[in-house]
Amino acid sequence: MSQPVSEASLALNGGQRTRTTEWPTYDKGYVDLCGDDESAALRAIKSRRLFRYDNRPHTETEVGQLERELAGFFDSRYALACSSGTTAMALALFAAGVRPGDSVACPAFTFAATPSAIMLTGAKPVVVEVDENLHMDPVDLQAKLTPDVKAVVAVHMRGFACDVERLVAVADGHGVPLFEDAVPALGVSLGGRKLGTFGRAGAFSTQSDKSINTGEGGFLITSDRDLFERAVVLSGAYEQQLHRHTDPVLPTISDLTLPIFSFRLDEIRGAMARNQLAGLDKRVATFQGNFRYVASRLAGLAPIRLRQPVAEDAFLGESLLFRLPGATPEQVGWFVRALNTEGIGARGLGDASRPNNRCFWNWRFAFPHETEQDTIRRYQRSATLLKETVDVPLSITLSEADCDDVVEAVTKVCNAYRPPNSPIGG
Ligand SMILES: Cc1ncc(COP(=O)(O)O)c(C=O)c1O
CATH class of the missing domain: 3.40.640.10 (Type I PLP-dependent aspartate aminotransferase-like (Major domain))
Structure with a gap:
C-alpha cells in the first residue's frame, strides 16, 4: 500500500528536507555578541x-x-x-x-x-x-x-x-x-x-x-x-x-x-x-518576536499542544515547547526524529537514550536510595507530561527564514503524525 502524500514527503521517508543548513544553537556559536x-x-x-x-x-x-x-x-x-x-x-x-x-x-x-x-x-x-x-x-x-x-x-x-x-x-x-x-x-x-x-x-x-x-x-x-x-x-x-x-x-x-x-x-x-x-530590552524583544511569529503560526495545529504562558507576554521565547497528548515514548521519538531529519534541532524531554537534566527522574544525585522507576512513580503526572514534550531551541539569532523553516517542518511532521494508539512512522 502506498504512503499518504504527507508522510511520503517527510525527509525521514526520503522526501526533501525543509532546510539543509544546521539549526542555530548557542553551543554551535549562534550567539548575539557584538x-x-x-x-x-x-x-x-x-x-x-x-x-x-x-x-x-x-x-x-x-x-x-x-x-x-x-x-x-x-x-x-x-x-x-x-x-x-x-x-x-x-x-x-x-x-x-x-x-x-x-x-x-x-x-x-x-x-x-x-x-x-x-x-x-x-x-x-x-x-x-x-x-x-x-x-x-x-x-x-x-x-x-x-x-x-x-x-x-x-x-x-x-x-x-x-x-x-x-x-x-x-x-x-x-x-x-x-x-x-x-x-x-x-x-x-x-x-x-x-x-x-x-x-x-x-x-x-x-x-x-x-x-x-x-x-x-x-x-x-x-x-x-x-x-x-x-x-x-x-x-x-x-x-x-x-x-x-x-x-x-x-x-x-x-x-x-x-x-x-x-x-x-x-x-x-x-x-x-x-x-x-x-541592550537587554532589545534582546528580549528579539526573542519574544521570534517566538510569537512561530507560535502564532502553529497555534491550533491538531496533534500538538503548545505550552501556554500564565499571562500574555510572560515568556522569553528561547524555546518552543509542545506536547503530543497521549503519545507513547516511541511516538514522541518518531516525531523528534522526523523534525531532526527536516533539519530542525529538537529533543524529546523524556528521551531515555539521551537523559535530559531538566527531568526530575534524571536527578539521580538527589534520590540515591530509590530506583529511577520509583522516582517516576512518585511524581507520575509530571513524568507523563514531560515524556510527551518536545523542545525546539529558538536562538536569538533566528532569521525570519529560520522561523519559517521551523513552522514548515513542524506542520509537515504534524500532518504525517498518526495520533496515539495507531502505528507510526511507516
Ligand atoms: C533553570 C536553571 N537554573 C539554574 C541554572 C544554572 O545557571 P548557571 O549555569 O549559571 O549556574 C540553569 C542553567 O541553564 C537553569 O536553566
Missing part, C-alpha cells in the same frame, strides 16, 4: 584590574557599576553579582538560613542546577508536580509544604513565567520564603513587574545561552537588606569589603560570622554584562 562586547571586555583587561575588590571606589569598578545598574533595571534595592546562576541561588538560600537537613521545594521541571543549588546548602529538594503547561502547580505545592520544608524555589523554566504570585501566596501561608530561579527568563516581566522581584530574592545566570552572555556569571536581586548583606559576605567579601556594598551606611552584620565561598564575579565579565544589560 563589537561593543569586545570593547567592554578589553576595557576591563586594559585597566589591569581584574578582581572586583581593590582600592578603587566601589562605584568605579565594573562589577560595582553593574550591580547599581542591575538594581535600577529591576527596580530592586540590592543586586549582587556572582559566579553563576547556581551560586546565586545557593547564596540566597544560605543567606536566608536554609541549613543541612532542611527541605526546599522545587518543581519537577527545571534544570538540574536548581536541586543542585538546594543541595549546596546541605538541604534536600522536595519535588512539586507541574501542570499541563509545565508550570509549578500551586495546589501540589500546598500539599508538599510539611514543617521540614523551609523554603520554596519557583522556576521560570525555559523562559516562561510560572504563576509566581499564587506560589508566593502559598509559601506565605506556610510562613516560608519563596525564591525565584529566574535564570531562563532574564528580562521578562509578568503584569509589568520584572520576574525575579516577586520572591524574597531572584537568581539569574549570564552563562552563554541566557539573555545576557558573559560565558559564565550570574547575579542575585533582592530588596531584603539582611539577606543581601549575608549573601555579599558568603559570596566572598572579606575584610570589610561588605562596607563597599552598604556605603554610605554601615553594615548591620559582622563579616566574621559567616564563611566565604568565593562565588564572586570578575571585572571582565562585569564589563561585558554592563554592555549587554544596556
Whole structure:
C-alpha cells in the first residue's frame, strides 16, 4: 500500500528536507555578541584590574557599576553579582538560613542546577508536580509544604513565567520564603513587574545561552537588606569589603560570622554584562518576536499542544515547547526524529537514550536510595507530561527564514503524525 502524500514527503521517508543548513544553537556559536562586547571586555583587561575588590571606589569598578545598574533595571534595592546562576541561588538560600537537613521545594521541571543549588546548602529538594503547561502547580505545592520544608524555589523554566504570585501566596501561608530561579527568563516581566522581584530574592545566570552572555556569571536581586548583606559576605567579601556594598551606611552584620565561598564575579565579565544589560530590552524583544511569529503560526495545529504562558507576554521565547497528548515514548521519538531529519534541532524531554537534566527522574544525585522507576512513580503526572514534550531551541539569532523553516517542518511532521494508539512512522 502506498504512503499518504504527507508522510511520503517527510525527509525521514526520503522526501526533501525543509532546510539543509544546521539549526542555530548557542553551543554551535549562534550567539548575539557584538563589537561593543569586545570593547567592554578589553576595557576591563586594559585597566589591569581584574578582581572586583581593590582600592578603587566601589562605584568605579565594573562589577560595582553593574550591580547599581542591575538594581535600577529591576527596580530592586540590592543586586549582587556572582559566579553563576547556581551560586546565586545557593547564596540566597544560605543567606536566608536554609541549613543541612532542611527541605526546599522545587518543581519537577527545571534544570538540574536548581536541586543542585538546594543541595549546596546541605538541604534536600522536595519535588512539586507541574501542570499541563509545565508550570509549578500551586495546589501540589500546598500539599508538599510539611514543617521540614523551609523554603520554596519557583522556576521560570525555559523562559516562561510560572504563576509566581499564587506560589508566593502559598509559601506565605506556610510562613516560608519563596525564591525565584529566574535564570531562563532574564528580562521578562509578568503584569509589568520584572520576574525575579516577586520572591524574597531572584537568581539569574549570564552563562552563554541566557539573555545576557558573559560565558559564565550570574547575579542575585533582592530588596531584603539582611539577606543581601549575608549573601555579599558568603559570596566572598572579606575584610570589610561588605562596607563597599552598604556605603554610605554601615553594615548591620559582622563579616566574621559567616564563611566565604568565593562565588564572586570578575571585572571582565562585569564589563561585558554592563554592555549587554544596556541592550537587554532589545534582546528580549528579539526573542519574544521570534517566538510569537512561530507560535502564532502553529497555534491550533491538531496533534500538538503548545505550552501556554500564565499571562500574555510572560515568556522569553528561547524555546518552543509542545506536547503530543497521549503519545507513547516511541511516538514522541518518531516525531523528534522526523523534525531532526527536516533539519530542525529538537529533543524529546523524556528521551531515555539521551537523559535530559531538566527531568526530575534524571536527578539521580538527589534520590540515591530509590530506583529511577520509583522516582517516576512518585511524581507520575509530571513524568507523563514531560515524556510527551518536545523542545525546539529558538536562538536569538533566528532569521525570519529560520522561523519559517521551523513552522514548515513542524506542520509537515504534524500532518504525517498518526495520533496515539495507531502505528507510526511507516
Ligand atoms: C533553570 C536553571 N537554573 C539554574 C541554572 C544554572 O545557571 P548557571 O549555569 O549559571 O549556574 C540553569 C542553567 O541553564 C537553569 O536553566
